[in-house]
Amino acid sequence: MKIAVLASSRDPRVGASPESVKKLLALGADVAIESGAGVAAGFSDAVYQEAGAETGSAKDVLNGADAVFVTAPPEKAQLKQFASGAKLIGLLNPWDEQESLSDYATAGIDAFAMELLPRITRAQSMDVLSSQANLAGYKAVVDAAAAYDRAFPMMMTAAGTVPPAKVFVMGAGVAGLQAIATAKRLGAVVSATDVRAAAKEQVESLGGSFIFAKEAMEEGEGTGGYAKELTPEQRQKQQELVAEHLKKMDIVITTALIPGRPAPKTLTREMVEAMKAGSVIVDLAAPRGGNVEGGEDAETYTLGPATVLAPKNILAGLPGEASNLYARNLFNFVTLLTDKEEKRLAVDWDDDIVKGVALTRDGQIIHEQFGGNALDD
């Protein structure tokens, strides 16, 4: 069993770490890593070789590879270098890059999009979105603190007291909760909102205050752990409350995502215009179009009184840590696909996790969300 790890010109992260290489070897795999794939994450070719991997050109590492780890969809031109039946595993962005599904099918590649992983307990250790969102929530606060022209904590100095920054986190999912925790650590006064009633307790357990309109609390829980879209009335009530709250905020972090759809505009232009001069917004939904209405495509821009950070890939700024966790997730996933006795890949296509992420199989698109019909095994 050979596992190839590709570099991506679109993403500085990498699908294997020296730690995961050792684990993959223990699983019975040979690991071949494209030269330079780990450089941005701090993993040199030498470090990979020391861990027991080979390194080489993309063509060489793909040659005969049973599984291929990526952090972003590979270039179309590269697909013909894949062995037939190779398993492509990683963040494949199937919603925005649907045309690539037929490319995978045509190339005879069985593609697994890790963003489609079902949110069930057994899949947690493979949950790339969750591990990366956790880091994104941390990084959002660190970047906000770096961009903010004041300090986060209250400081008592001989010249007087510096008041703490007020941080508001919109959306208390994995990223939002880590943002709350990190802002709290840094000494800010933290509040948060969400459409899920359950979030109240989580936010408060981290020391944040929960901002919500009663009207928006009903039936706010969607499927798969994501928030359901609000009705227009609910949205209005929630927006009024949030708009009032926003006027007092220094830092806002937005994290609202709906799978397969553009990010909802939870922060209207009007709400931003009414904010304080010098406030900083971090739009973690920027890769899916952004939560900020009237936002630009730029990664940093000014909107009314606020500076908006809208990173397309915030984890490009945390490549070492992000790669470490990503590599662990992929290792755990490929372990699920492996027959440990025979030390070879043996995909159970009826497994709920596999069903959740499998886009293509044997030259066909099989994922129901993308027009496929799941084949019987």
Place this chain on the structure above:
Amino acid sequence: MKIAVLASSRDPRVGASPESVKKLLALGADVAIESGAGVAAGFSDAVYQEAGAETGSAKDVLNGADAVFVTAPPEKAQLKQFASGAKLIGLLNPWDEQESLSDYATAGIDAFAMELLPRITRAQSMDVLSSQANLAGYKAVVDAAAAYDRAFPMMMTAAGTVPPAKVFVMGAGVAGLQAIATAKRLGAVVSATDVRAAAKEQVESLGGSFIFAKEAMEEGEGTGGYAKELTPEQRQKQQELVAEHLKKMDIVITTALIPGRPAPKTLTREMVEAMKAGSVIVDLAAPRGGNVEGGEDAETYTLGPATVLAPKNILAGLPGEASNLYARNLFNFVTLLTDKEEKRLAVDWDDDIVKGVALTRDGQIIHEQFGGNALDD
């Protein structure tokens, strides 16, 4: 009594805040602020006017001003716009810009360099270096976290645990102590070193571990609250211990300064070369030549395995907060110079604080450190 506040092309901070304007007015002063001086700090002309200040051109605000607040030495060409006998108050960098002292004297300006403030209890509320160092220590950690490719806190995720970053602070003065506190807040494992024995207790009270060579602990306390320079033997012992410790560190923050002298090279090239790949160094002594040996003049550079941040003015990145505290410091200082009954400046040239900071008086250089002879009043 008229107080002018100048903008500086060299420093985005400003010597008055809307809050300090109100206090200056209550002291009986008229306040005139150069147009745009507060923009970077988030204080528009309109906000100053609302607080009761006038705004106008540099020439207009200087006209008839009894005191002039600056954040950096004014341009030589501007000095002739000062009223004769005007008090120039601010960070005047007298060590690096000694030639400007005779310019002040020639222009009949009484100049007060706030970096020379004696470190006595009565002067604490005016201590610009201390208030700014406090913020610099905070900002150093925030910038290090933004530049570091991993996370500071330990994180428990479904994919495994992320270990905390190891932060080492070299020099436990005001900046160093705030850096320790901030890194600790962010969840890092923090250690620190200093040449003063008293620092051990302070470092430990903030949750840091103290790294020091016994041989370097003797007689390490200098005058004025600064560290004394080490003997060659002490330096060697301390460097050996620190060099060993540095090999395990992820983040290093250096803060060693000796007043009136170039910054000591506490981090040798050899020590840096032996550090871990991806480590980040923040050199807070960069404005005085830097603590990093072999460092470049750039504000960010790579040295061996480390990324070095060497900001010439780290508080340019925190202009709002820095200006707030700076403005309070200058207000407290000018209050000392003011006869509150008659609401006019009345300098007591025998006051220890005034003696400490006064560079020039009545056309003469009077500061003993800069070749002057203190005049009797």
